[in-house]
Amino acid sequence: MNEKEVMDIENRFMANVFSKKPVVLTKGKGELVWDINGKEYIDCSSSYGVALLGHCHPKVVSAVQAQVEQLVSCHSGFYNDKRAEFVEKLVKITPKGLDKVFLSNSGAESVECAIKLARKYTGKPEIIALMGAFHGKTMGALSATWDKKYREPFLPLVPEFKHVAPDNQDKIREAISEKTAAVLMEPIRGEGGVRVPPDGYLQAVRQICDEKNVLLIFDEVQTSFGRTGKLFGCQNWGVTPDVMCLAKPFAGGLPIGITVARENIMSALKVGEHSTTFSGNPLVCAAGCAALDALVEEKLADRAVEIGKYFKTKLEGLQAKHRIVKEVRGLGLMLGMELRYDVLNVIMKCVQRGVLVLDAGRTVVRFLPPLIIEKEHIDKAISILDAVLEEEENERAGSSAVSN
Numbered sequence: 001m002n003e004k005e006v007m008d009i010e011n012r013f014m015a016n017v018f019s020k021k022p023v024v025l026t027k028g029k030g031e032l033v034w035d036i037n038g039k040e041y042i043d044c045s046s047s048y049g050v051a052l053l054g055h056c057h058p059k060v061v062s063a064v065q066a067q068v069e070q071l072v073s074c075h076s077g078f079y080n081d082k083r084a085e086f087v088e089k090l091v092k093i094t095p096k097g098l099d100k101v102f103l104s105n106s107g108a109e110s111v112e113c114a115i116k117l118a119r120k121y122t123g124k125p126e127i128i129a130l131m132g133a134f135h136g137k138t139m140g141a142l143s144a145t146w147d148k149k150y151r152e153p154f155l156p157l158v159p160e161f162k163h164v165a166p167d168n169q170d171k172i173r174e175a176i177s178e179k180t181a182a183v184l185m186e187p188i189r190g191e192g193g194v195r196v197p198p199d200g201y202l203q204a205v206r207q208i209c210d211e212k213n214v215l216l217i218f219d220e221v222q223t224s225f226g227r228t229g230k231l232f233g234c235q236n237w238g239v240t241p242d243v244m245c246l247a248k249p250f251a252g253g254l255p256i257g258i259t260v261a262r263e264n265i266m267s268a269l270k271v272g273e274h275s276t277t278f279s280g281n282p283l284v285c286a287a288g289c290a291a292l293d294a295l296v297e298e299k300l301a302d303r304a305v306e307i308g309k310y311f312k313t314k315l316e317g318l319q320a321k322h323r324i325v326k327e328v329r330g331l332g333l334m335l336g337m338e339l340r341y342d343v344l345n346v347i348m349k350c351v352q353r354g355v356l357v358l359d360a361g362r363t364v365v366r367f368l369p370p371l372i373i374e375k376e377h378i379d380k381a382i383s384i385l386d387a388v389l390e391e392e393e394n395e396r397a398g399s400s401a402v403s404n
């Protein structure tokens with residue numbers, strides 16, 4: 001198939017729910033991907049925060065190759081060696097006390113499990129989430145997600161979800177009622193614009209939840225696996241939640257969702273009360289074992305600190321140069337650059353010129369590169385971005401769209 005045929009077929013037969021870039025990707029290695037015509041791209045998106053080890057990490061590739069010859073499917077109604085190996089490796093690195101795991105297939109599913117768990121454990125219905133939060137698009141996760149463009153077409157959602165203003169612990173204290181089961185939040189809001197909380201906020205929320213006997217759930221789907229410079233984002237503030245939601249990179253690129261909780265909390269779910277057919281699939285778990293080994297052996301969280309600083313400094317250089325850049329923020333290799341106007345054009349131009357970047361809301365360009373990205377490729381991505389910003393600035397010079 002050629003480029004046009006691939007696009008035509010996808011457009012014809014697939015639900016039109018993704019905002020597509022006109023690129024057919026067929027190959028990846030490390031922080032680079034190639035399209036069907038052989039054109040190279042620097043991937044500063046990691047496929048939406050999945051390919052943190054880089055594409056086709058050799059350890060993951062050989063683990064998958066070996067397991068595919070052995071056993072591909074095994075329902076969790078039976079035991080499996082790779083599943084056991086994976087959960088054992090996982091709980092060795094999760095924050096102390098979080099050592100009971102439910103495996104699923106996506107970030108939204110990891111949140112669904114956390115919501116059910118909170119309701120079952122506490123016997124209470126209400127979940128408090130933050131304005132600006134993103135937790136996924138299945139009905140439960142969507143009920144915790146903030147953006148009305150995702151929510152409104154599907155009302156009514158699951159009842160007893162309440163949203164409060166972020167970065168203000170008093171709002172959480174005021175919102176907690178007799179009915180509250182849990183507070184659910186991302187340690188750093190990703191889709192909400194790469195918003196790092198003020199120091200002391202997460203610690204204060206932890207304290208309030210303890211005082212009020214309410215569970216604290218951290219959605220670490222985007223902030224974990226070393227991305228922010230610690231294995232789990234919450235470790236930047238020394239705060240441990242009661243339940244943690246994980247997904248994206250944990251199986252080296254294969255689909256996975258993980259809900260991990262304190263043992264006494266996870267034990268609230270009894271046989272049959274929660275399950276999914278692919279939970280703990282052996283192929284996924286084999287890839288997951290290799291991914292966790294690579295994360296630890298290659299010290300990728302430390303690398304995210306070092307390379308993240310380098311990347312952020314370069315972005316700050318662009319901010320100093322281009323008035324249309326309003327702010328640069330983020331932690332480790334989870335970075336955002338807020339512009340003074342809509343970023344779609346910038347993102348599309350970067351893609352055309354060989355750099356894959358993401359948005360985070362209307363005005364933020366988001367960078368979630370693989371943690372193995374080399375400085376040489378950051379430099380190249382920055383110079384392309386520089387040229388794109390320059391062009392945008394010139395096009396908009398004098399236009400009322402550029403505001404303060």
Ligand SMILES: Cc1ncc(COP(=O)(O)O)c(C=O)c1O
Nearest residue numbers: 106107108134135136219221222
């Ligand atoms: C913080 C957070 N939670 C949940 C999700 C949903 O994950 P998935 O798309 O795998 O369902 C995402 C996806 O980007 C996310 O960033």
